Amino acid sequence: MKWLLVFWAVPVTFLGGWYTLSYYDMNFGLQFLTRDMHDVVFMVYGNILGVDPAVVPGMVFKAILVDTAIVFGLVFLRYKGLTLASWVKGLFTRGRQRTSTGSAAAPE
Numbered sequence: 001m002k003w004l005l006v007f008w009a010v011p012v013t014f015l016g017g018w019y020t021l022s023y024y025d026m027n028f029g030l031q032f033l034t035r036d037m038h039d040v041v042f043m044v045y046g047n048i049l050g051v052d053p054a055v056v057p058g059m060v061f062k063a064i065l066v067d068t069a070i071v072f073g074l075v076f077l078r079y080k081g082l083t084l085a086s087w088v089k090g091l092f093t094r095g096r097q098r099t100s101t102g103s104a105a106a107p108e
Contacts, residue, residue: 001078008071012064019057 022038023025031037039053046053077087 001077004074008067012068015060015064059061 018033019038021033022035024036025033025038027033027035042053042056045056049056049059051059074084077084082090
């Protein structure tokens with residue numbers, strides 16, 4: 001489980017750090033942190049996807065939110081001691097309760 005979190009957190013942190021530093025042009029003398037590189041990267045992604053480059057950062061942010069929700073959902077299920085299979089099985093058997101005698105008791 002910790003490796004899942006590591007393999008999720010490292011790329012998200014790297015992407016967020018790069019985006020923030022390049023957006024505000026805090027490059028520390030490194031070419032890949034310049035605002036020009038920032039604009040070129042999003043222009044390339046926009047051309048590949050066939051959308052306006054100004055829309056790409058919002059799309060990336062939404063994808064990160066969805067991935068984060070999935071990862072934290074898996075962590076929550078693991079914390080509660082459930083597996084994904086038992087959770088899905090519980091969804092489909094929730095309304096079905098069987099009585100031990102085979103017939104329901106009449107209400108009074």
